[in-house]
Amino acid sequence: MNSDTIKDLLIFVAALDLSDAKSAKQQLDTAFPFESEQVQQWGELMRAGVADGSLCDHGKAPMQYSRIFKNSEETHNLSCDAVLMDGAGPNHIHPQGEVDLCFAVDGKPRFDGNEPGWTVYAAGSQHIPTVKGGRMLILYLLPDGAFEFVKS
DSSP, rough: TTTTTTHHHHHHHSSSSOOOHHHHHHHHHHHHHHHHHHHHHHHHHEEEEEESSSSSSSEEEEEEEOOOOOOOOTTTTTEEEEEEEESSOOEEEEOOOOEEEEEEEEEEETTTBBBBBEEEEEETTOOOOEEEEEEEEEEEEETTTEEEEEEO
C-alpha cells in the first residue's frame, strides 16, 4: 500500500472540513462506502502488508504500527499510518483532525465504540484510542501529520 493506492481518498480527505466530524464522516460514507469493493480492497492490501511484515512492524500488542507515508505535497499534506490494535493506545490531541478507516481482524471489535468503517475526529479533539471486543486494523490519515501526545 502506498499513496498512489489511495490517491482518490487523499484528494477527498484533504478537501473535507474536519471541524464538523459528523458531516465529514457522512461525506466519507457516501463517497467511499465501507462495503464498496474499493474500500474492501484497501483492507485486503493492509492485511497482506501485516502478513508479509511490511505493515504494523513496530511496537507490540495491544498496538503495533507503521508509517505508510509522511505528509507531503504529493499526499495532499496528509500522513498515513497503519495500526493493529486490540486495546488502548496513547492519549493524544488532533490539532487538525483525524480520519480513520477501521477493519475488523478478529472478534467483533469496536474502535472507541464505533463499528468497522469510518471514524472521524474533529480538529482540536482528544482521545485515548481504544479497541474492545477483538482486533482492528486501522488506517490513520492526519492533516499535516499533526498530533500531540498528552502527558499524564
